[in-house]
Amino acid sequence: MHRFLLLGAFALSTILIGPVVAQAQDGNHHDKRYYDRDGKDYHAWNNNEDRAYRAYLQEQHRDYRDFNKAKRPEQQHYFTWRHSHPDKTLFKVEIR
Numbered sequence: 001m002h003r004f005l006l007l008g009a010f011a012l013s014t015i016l017i018g019p020v021v022a023q024a025q026d027g028n029h030h031d032k033r034y035y036d037r038d039g040k041d042y043h044a045w046n047n048n049e050d051r052a053y054r055a056y057l058q059e060q061h062r063d064y065r066d067f068n069k070a071k072r073p074e075q076q077h078y079f080t081w082r083h084s085h086p087d088k089t090l091f092k093v094e095i096r
Contacts, residue, residue, distance in 0.1 A: 034067070036079040043079065052090055056081050 033042045043049055045067065053067055056078055067075065
């Protein structure tokens with residue numbers, strides 16, 4: 001009886017902990033929001049924002065570095081650049 005109680009507790013804890021572990025492994029800064037002090041708005045970090053950031057780094061002739069590891073002045077410089085480069089100018093969509 002004691003074994004079944006331990007086995008049941010283990011199974012229940014696995015079921016409850018599983019989604020938390022899966023979410024933690026989903027990525028470090030996707031769907032995170034960053035506040036732009038000068039623009040007084042938030043930038044949600046998603047695939048489009050990541051593509052824009054990579055375009056910014058390429059334009060600035062810089063190597064890739066995770067945005068969340070960049071210093072605040074570097075982040076602010078990106079935000080300033082980003083406001084003058086909206087999605088419609090960065091990502092050309094061809095409709096056929």
